[in-house]
Amino acid sequence: MEEGGWWMIFTAVCLASLVGLLEYEDVINLIDDKESSPSELPNTADEMHPLGNECLTTHSVDMHFHPYLTIIIDGDEFPIPENTGIYTQTCPEAMHMTHTHDSSGKIHVENHTFEEVPLEVFFDVWGEHFDETGIFDYRDGTIEMTVDGVVNTEYQNLILADNQNIVITYTSN
Secondary structure (H helix, E strand, O other): OOHHHHHHHHHHHHHHHHHHHHHHOOOOOOOOOOOOOOOOOOOHHHOOOHHHHOEEOOOOOOEEEOOEEEEEEOOEEEOOOOOOOEOOOOOOOOEEOEEOOOOOOEOEEEEOOOOOOEHHHHHHHHOOOEEOOEEOOEOOOEEEEEEOOEEOOOHHHOEOOOOOEEEEEEEOO
């Protein structure tokens, strides 16, 4: 065999070995398995809670209180965006009954009538997942929620109240 042929075989073997190594190390995925397609995690925010569709154009309301939300992901505080729930596609010239004005974690809960408002409403308005399975796309670890320092397992069903201190902690496995 000519010298050029040997180099071609050598190059092909090296390339095949490199591709095999990258596949083995999960750097690339050439084999059609469950990891080859993007995961479609269910999202609690896919269906808006009915109270999430309430739009307010004024702060002149009968119900107005403020719980506080802190989210910790693997030891780092996750910022809650300012103006969440203000001027959205659902409420283009208004604000939702649950919204923020700054990134402090203070949630404004307002309405023209008194309602029991679950935490789910805020996450639906934000467009983010939260329930006992996890938060955002974090689903394979441990999630814990405390309310005023006491473990609470109501998760998205927690009824919001004035001055509640809600801490959601997610820890990866």
